[in-house]
Amino acid sequence: MQSFYEATVTRPSAYAPLDGRRSAKVCVVGGGLAGLSTALGLAERGVTDVTVLEARQVGFGASGRNGGFVFGGYSLDCADLLKTLGPVRARELYTLTTDAVDLMRQRIQRYPIDCDATDAGVILANWFDEPARLEAQRRLMRDSFGVDWEPVPASQLASQLKTGRYFGGLFERNAFHFHPLKYVLGVAAAAARAGVRIHEQSPVVRLQRDGAGFVVHTPHGALDAQHVVMAGGGYARKVYAKVERAVLPIATYVMATEPLGTRLSDAIGTRLSDAIDTRAAVYDTRFAFDYYRPLPDTRILWGGRISVRDRAPDVIARLLRRDLLKVYPQLHDVRIEHAWGGLMSYARHKMPQIGRSVDGVWHAVGFGGHGMAPTTVAGELLAAAIAGERPVPDAFAAFGLTPAFGAFGLAAAQLTYTAMQTRDALAERRRPPRSAS
Numbered sequence: 264m265q266s267f268y269e270a271t272v273t274r275p276s277a278y279a280p281l282d283g284r285r286s287a288k289v290c291v292v293g294g295g296l297a298g299l300s301t302a303l304g305l306a307e308r309g310v311t312d313v314t315v316l317e318a319r320q321v322g323f324g325a326s327g328r329n330g331g332f333v334f335g336g337y338s339l340d341c342a343d344l345l346k347t348l349g350p351v352r353a354r355e356l357y358t359l360t361t362d363a364v365d366l367m368r369q370r371i372q373r374y375p376i377d378c379d380a381t382d383a384g385v386i387l388a389n390w391f392d393e394p395a396r397l398e399a400q401r402r403l404m405r406d407s408f409g410v411d412w413e414p415v416p417a418s419q420l421a422s423q424l425k426t427g428r429y430f431g432g433l434f435e436r437n438a439f440h441f442h443p444l445k446y447v448l449g450v451a452a453a454a455a456r457a458g459v460r461i462h463e464q465s466p467v468v469r470l471q472r473d474g475a476g477f478v479v480h481t482p483h484g485a486l487d488a489q490h491v492v493m494a495g496g497g498y499a500r501k502v503y504a505k506v507e508r509a510v511l512p513i514a515t516y517v518m519a520t521e522p523l524g525t526r527l528s529d530a531i532g533t534r535l536s537d538a539i540d541t542r543a544a545v546y547d548t549r550f551a552f553d554y555y556r557p558l559p560d561t562r563i564l565w566g567g568r569i570s571v572r573d574r575a576p577d578v579i580a581r582l583l584r585r586d587l588l589k590v591y592p593q594l595h596d597v598r599i600e601h602a603w604g605g606l607m608s609y610a611r612h613k614m615p616q617i618g619r620s621v622d623g624v625w626h627a628v629g630f631g632g633h634g635m636a637p638t639t640v641a642g643e644l645l646a647a648a649i650a651g652e653r654p655v656p657d658a659f660a661a662f663g664l665t666p667a668f669g670a671f672g673l674a675a676a677q678l679t680y681t682a683m684q685t686r687d688a689l690a691e692r693r694r695p696p697r698s699a700s
């Protein structure tokens with residue numbers, strides 16, 4: 264089963280693999296949104312002697328497979344960000360992500376990138392009958408981060424999302440959703456038009472220090488570069504241990520239903536108030552939350568679960584279908600036409616790792632499951648630093664390349680996931696949904 268995104272995109276003719284010996288001022292390893300945002304950010308600053316090396320195809324990784332939610336924040340939740348950094352630096356890092364949401368909107372207009380962008384906001388739906396939890400989140404976002412997430416009473420939410428599962432929600436207006444693969448391909452095309460060289464099917468197999476610079480080796484070529492940016496996400500292996508040891512590849516899954524036509528509004532729709540757009544994307548308050556959104560052709564794109572295992576599409580379809588029916592049993596007979604998984608890269612501290620190691624290699628990894636705006640942040644910060652505009656903000660130094668302990672780390676992560684999911688299941692059992700409509 265092909266991903267919905269791959270099935271609905273026309274890729275431009277392939278970027279040729281790297282062949283022979285070449286040179287560039289900057290070599291970016293990885294053609295996901297972190298790598299390509301860095302390349303485009305450099306080009307926008309007049310640094311066009313840039314080469315991007317991608318092991319497979321542009322957008323092959325998480326950036327071309329994700330849920331398509333674009334909103335502020337990081338994988339580390341805002342309360343923990345505040346605890347770790349204190350009010351000033353936490354707000355500084357959060358604001359970078361809301362600026363990135365705006366920058367992405369601008370790039371969609373400027374280049375222009377046709378990526379089904381739907382500027383309809385995001386609803387955080389409360390899975391638990393605990394209004395205090397939601398109110399605490401609303402206050403935190405308002406008081407510490409300066410953003411208004413609007414409360415949505417349970418009755419209003421239930422008329423828009425036709426399920427008894429939720430106990431109200433919060434509406435984050437400054438958010439949109441889009442076809443991420445079309446966006447990533449658009450960013451690549453904009454970078455290429457500005458002079459950046461992109462090579463697909465060019466896995467970097469070795470990175471070698473050479474005087475003040477580096478030689479980056481692929482199976483059929485080598486690139487001399489003054490700067491190297493490692494941006495291989497959860498897919499990088501055996502090239503640069505310092506970065507790879509600092510992240511764990513964690514899987515999450517997505518599926519798309521058949522087009523539902525008028526049946527879409529049996530689940531999502533019917534605008535009762537002008538306040539909330541019926542096309543808003545939705546996620547919930549559990550640790551391993553569902554995330555879903557209506558697509559322009561009336562499908563529902565549905566994602567969820569986190570696991571250390573990448574699973575086969577038919578297994579993913581079965582698991583996610585069960586999750587869908589738990590919320591919308593009225594869709595029991597819809598067909599699932601696409602199902603796929605992707606790997607995220609997680610640091611133990613759950614924040615992106617953005618900066619430069621003592622040996623001079625730049626890195627942009629660890630975006631976890633909340634990466635669209637943060638990869639754009641990373642691209643801007645690294646491009647500005649490499650172009651000599653300003654250094655990466657100090658606050659990121661608190662989230663370095665701490666070891667993630669490989670197989671042991673994965674086992675520990677799975678234990679944590681199981682514990683958090685059990686905690687959520689127990690909380691749900693104490694206060695079950697009002698009615699399964």
Ligand SMILES: Cc1cc2nc3c(=O)[nH]c(=O)nc-3n(C[C@H](O)[C@H](O)[C@H](O)COP(=O)(O)OP(=O)(O)OC[C@H]3O[C@@H](n4cnc5c(N)ncnc54)[C@H](O)[C@@H]3O)c2cc1C
Nearest residue numbers: 293295297318324325326329330332467495496605634635
């Ligand atoms: C299923 C899923 C759903 C998600 N949903 C959302 C969402 O709705 N909203 C959100 O904000 N975030 C979401 N995320 C997270 C987000 O997609 C990621 O955080 C983000 O895309 C990471 O981008 P990246 O460039 O770091 O990595 P990737 O996009 O994975 O790119 C890394 C690239 O590097 C290449 N590479 C690796 N090794 C080498 C090498 N040796 N040589 C050359 N190239 C190499 C890979 O082939 C890959 O193309 C989701 C992730 C997944 C998997």
